[in-house]
Amino acid sequence: MGSQEVSNTDWRGKHVTVAGLGVSGIPAARVLNGLGAVVTVVNDGDDDRSRAQAAELEAQGITVRLGDGATLPGSTELIVTTPGWKPDKPLFAAAAEAGVPVWGDVELAWRLRGQDGREPAPWLAVTGTNGKTTTVRMLASILEAAGLRTAAVGNIGVSLLDTVLGDEKYDVLAVELSSYQLHWSPSLRAHSAAVLNLAPDHLDWHGSMAAYVADKGRIYEGNTVACVYNVADAVTEELVREADVEEGCRAIGFTLGTPGPSQLGVVDGILVDRAFVTNRQKQAQELAEVADVNPPAPHNIANALAAAALARAFGVAPAAVRDGLRNFRPDPHRIEHVADVAGVTYIDDSKATNTHAAEASLASYEPIVWIAGGLAKGATFDELVTGCAGRLRGVVLMGADRALIREALARHAPEVPVTDLDRTDTGAMSEAVREAARLARPGDTVLMAPACASMDMFTNYNKRGEAFADAVRALAAESA
Structure with a gap:
């Protein structure tokens, strides 16, 4: 059965297999069960937590098969998968052979919009290697400043299924989408969408950079008003050129330089719009000041321009862009003072879990004592170190894959002093901060932008950031 043949409105008796328990699989199973589908959940794991989750679902009449995520149930007409399941799983090969479509939870949410008869809210969608969450939250702040009923949803942590099926009615949604989610969203069609930037990430999941880029590019398919791209990242513009969009949909660039026609950019400390004005050749509309962006680091100004472009595509007035940016407060652990x-200034950018994010952080300060290291996820660090070497006062390394960074520093910044902490316990952060303080001079910035994932030492990047902040505050108390 092809994906277009699965009814949007009548799910009664449809045999749907949900791949994976967890934050998106469980809600999908419950929603489909509530719509009358015959739901089977398959899950690779068979631990205590999985058994407890399975018991709750089975009490609602949902079948759960633990420890067997490879076998396709014979009656399956549709698979709804959680984003974490890689495309090369045997279950999906079996589905392809049987002609069974595979959707993600985002695709399911897209298909279920308007189930209650209400006009569904348009989606303004954002993806990219870095900056997605910040941009989506900036966008939601701008939309709210315009008096629109909106929410920041998707990969940001707020379930799209809950949003589209909930009681609250929205005028427009600000939607963060990961490459995983886009991979499994064949019919998603946004009002307008942005790809912020592209750098190697999650290649173990996608299999290649080309596949990763292609999945990011899916966000532009079928856009109706604007495809927003990064002038400084030619691949994002190429994805716009390749996209099959609605007639009249426009390519809108954003740049940290002076914008050309159909672009947003920066002139003399002012964010300006030369895209959504009457005469793009001669006119420029002031939107906000760089000082209205919090924090006004270059990559964050780029995020603000992308958010502004999507808001302007939706018809938001310039004053609302300014007010929304002024009202926005960044999430913790994102270049947080x-x-x-x-x-010496201490900055927490624990969210910089890959080299691309760390590169943006390192470009925002000078001189820097850099705290780095963790799980490299297959990354290499030569390009990152080459780009930031001239800004470094010193480096403190910790974590499982710190040797990779140390070796890159030895090759490309041999004159920079490096402290290598041969430990991966959580207490290493306190020592790292003290070592950084020893290397720093007044006027310097100690920047914790690890360029690595945190799970070798911490539960997540939030816990890593909290450990850094606690260590800094302890240092401050001693110095008082």
Whole structure:
């Protein structure tokens, strides 16, 4: 059965297999069960937590098969998968052979919009290697400043299924989409969408950079008003050129430089719009000041321009862009100022879990004592170190894959002093901060932008950031 043949409105008796328990699989199973589908959940794991989750679902009449995520149930007409399941799983090969479509939870949410008869809210969608969450939250802040009923949803942590099926009515949704989610979203068609940037990430899941880029590019398919791209990242513009969009949909660029026609950019400290004005050749509309962006780091100004472009595509007035940016407060652990101690500024960017994110952080300060290391996820660090070497006062390394960074530093910044902490316990952060303080001079920035994942030492990047902030505050108390 092809994906278009699965009814949007009558799910009664449809045999649907949900691949994976967890934050998206369980809600999908419950929603489909509530719509009358015959639901079977398959899951690779068979541990205590999985058994407890299975018991709750089985009490609602949902079949759960634990420890067997490879076999396709014989009656399956549709698979709904959680984003974490790789495309090369045997279950999906069996589905392809049987002609069974595979959707993600985002695709399911897209198909279920308007189930209650209400006009569904348009989606303004954002993807990219870095900056997605910040941009989506900036966008939601701008939309709210315009008086629109909106929510920041999707990969940001708020379930799209809950949003589209909930009681609250929205005028427009600001939607963060990961490459995983886009891979499994064949019919998604946004009002307008942006790809912020592209750098190697999640290649173990996608199999290649080309496949990763192609999945990111799916966000442009069928756009009706605007495809927003990054002028500084030619691949994002190429994805717009390749996209099959609605007639009249426009390519809108954003740049940290002076914008050309159909672009947003920066002139003399002002964010300006030369895309959504009457005369793009001669006119420029002031939107906000760089000082209205919090924090005004270059990559964050780029995020603000992308958010502004999507908002303007939706018809938002310039004053609302300014007010929305002024009202926005970044999430913790994203280039977050922790304290100034003895003339040294301490910045927590624990969210910089890959080299591309760390590169943006390192470009925002000078001189820097850099705290880095963790799980490299297959990354290499030569390009990152080459780009930031001239900004470095010193480096403190910790974590499982710190040797990869140390070796890159030895090759490309041999004059920079490096402290290598041969430990991966959580207490290493306190020592790292003290070592950084020893290397720093008044006027320097100690920047914790690890360029690596955190799970070798911490539960997640939030816990890593909290450990850094706690260590900085302890240092400040001693210095008081």
